[in-house]
Amino acid sequence: MKDDRFSAIRQMLYASGASSIQEIADAVGASPATIRRDLQVMEQEGAVTRTRGGARIADSVGIEVAFQHRERQNLPAKRAIAELAFQKVVPHSAIFLDAGTTVLQLARCIRLDPMPLSVFTNCIVVAQVLMDVAGIKLTLIGGALRAENASMVGALAEAMLERLWFDQLFLGAGALSDDCCIYSLDEAEARLNEKMLARASAKALLIDSSKFGKRLPYRVAPVTPDLQVLTDEDLAPDWRARLAEAGSAPVLAPVAGGQP
Structure with missing residues (x-):
């Protein structure tokens, strides 16, 4: 008590x-x-x-x-997006899971229904979720600790990414602004996210609808046709059209208790 x-x-x-x-x-x-x-x-x-x-x-x-507070915000939408992303994970592939709270939900999906994977991450919490899962070969990249989201960032982390290539990247985002660009609250995180996007064959952005139309200080990258946007069904129609015009029509996850 x-x-x-x-x-x-x-x-x-x-x-x-x-x-x-x-x-x-x-x-x-x-x-x-x-x-x-x-x-x-x-x-x-x-x-x-x-x-x-x-x-x-x-x-x-x-x-x-x-x-903990960020992890619980819009949790039903984050779980729905993570379940959608889980369906796209290819067994026996090399994937990178970044430090977003929606990506953390994907890590939990993998833990519940594991498959053979090489998982790379810069997130300590993601590593904790997957570290004892059978069939998962886990690599936590090094760097400077960003305590706010338990992630590794900085020059060492960026240098490690230069030596790696991933079949799939699952990236979170703090905001997606009206210019159709991803933004981050932290400069080092923004630089590292940009590096991640350059080191993967298939790229998916996991972002709930509450983060659209907002802007944070540091630009990561624009939404491009090779970046698949996974979000929830509450995304406004104008944003659906805007992403389609950018060449990346969003894939919408149904949220429990949400729209039919």
């Missing part, structure tokens, strides 16, 4: 920012006295920073919670 309460407090502080003891107590259904004791323990563990009359989440823990 205490672990569940601690988790609820971390989630609440991540979502709400600095909060008072009473606000935390109301959110997690505990007494203010219990919350005071919890916050004292959590501060000793480095999970929160106490403030006058309340607390905020510690920066390092905020990164972990942020990853």
